[in-house]
Amino acid sequence: MEKKPGTNHSKKTPAWPTVTAAVVRIVPERFSADHGEPAPSLARRPVYRPLVVGTAILYRPHDGSxxxxxxxxxxxxxxxxxxxxQSRLGLQRALKRHRAIGLRCRLVAALLTPDDVLHAQAIPNVDDASPPQRHRTLPTEIYGWSLLYQLPHMRSTGVIDAHERFEDLPAYYESALELIDRSxxxxxxxxxxRPIALVTRPEDFRSLAGSRPCNKFFPHARFRRPSD
Structure with missing residues (x-):
């Protein structure tokens, strides 16, 4: 039987999430040099400025298919x-609990959608005139865009498809247009x-003596310092 971390859902209406403005640089698969192509400079990688509504914890069994x-x-x-x-310490504690019961976990960034804007306009206590909080000025790197969705029988759980090659990554799209088409x-x-930004994480990198940390998925691509 699949193990799932416990939740403490309140019966009250969920609080409106804090929106932050992020800067992310995408590192698509085609930018890795696995196919004999040189990795491009950091300056040539596409940069996006999505609005983030919060951090999400992805989980699935370590021994799952x-x-x-x-x-x-x-x-x-x-x-x-x-x-x-939504605090660093709280996330670290949650990840520790999930991993202690045998779950594979990953942190991702959940992005704002048009439905959020419509919902905000319908409730009186949300000041939609307030600007989003600014995030880091240096780009956080992402592998691409994942899609979180909810099947009709689900209530407090959403799912993201598995990656066909990597156990530690969910499926993702390099193109935002592909993501929109699927949505x-x-x-x-x-x-x-809901769209998800699949950010790089410290656990995606291995330290090699005398060289830059090596990404375990795309060892020939050049990355900035991973998101933490």
């Missing part, structure tokens, strides 16, 4: 707001979704 989906605790209001601590397809079937 390669195609087992990643799960995410989300708000039960259908908007798929991530339910996770539109699911919406036509009545399935809500």
């Amino acid at each position: 390669m195609d087992s989906k990643w799960h995410v605790h989300v708000s039960p209001n259908g908007l798929l707001w991530p339910v996770a601590p 539109t397809f699911l919406a036509a079937k009545g399935i809500c979704s």
Whole structure:
């Protein structure tokens, strides 16, 4: 039986998430030199400025199959707001608990959607005129865009498809247009979704003597310092 971390969902309406403005630089698979192509300079990599509504914790069993989906605790209001601590210490404690019961975990950034804006306009205690909080000025690097979605029988859980090659990564798109196309397809079937920025993490890198840390997924690509 699959183990799942416990949750403490409140019956109250979930609080409106704090929106932060991030700067992210994408490092697509084609930028790795696995196929004999030189990795481009950091300056040539596409830069985006998404709005982040919070950090989400992805989890799935360590002993699960390669195609087992990643799960995410989300708000039960259908908007798929991530339910996770938003402080560094709180996230570290949550990850430790999840891993102690045999779960593979990963932190990602959940992004703002048009549904969030419509919801904010419908509730009186949200000041949608307030500007988003500024995030780091240096770009955080991402592998691409994942899609969190919720099947009809789910209430406080969302899922992300597994990556076909890497056990420690969810499936993702290099192109935001591909992500939108998939989200539109699911919406036509009545399935809500939320875009996710798949940020690089310290655990994705191995330290090699006398050289820069090496990314275990794309060892020939050049990366900045990973997000923490």
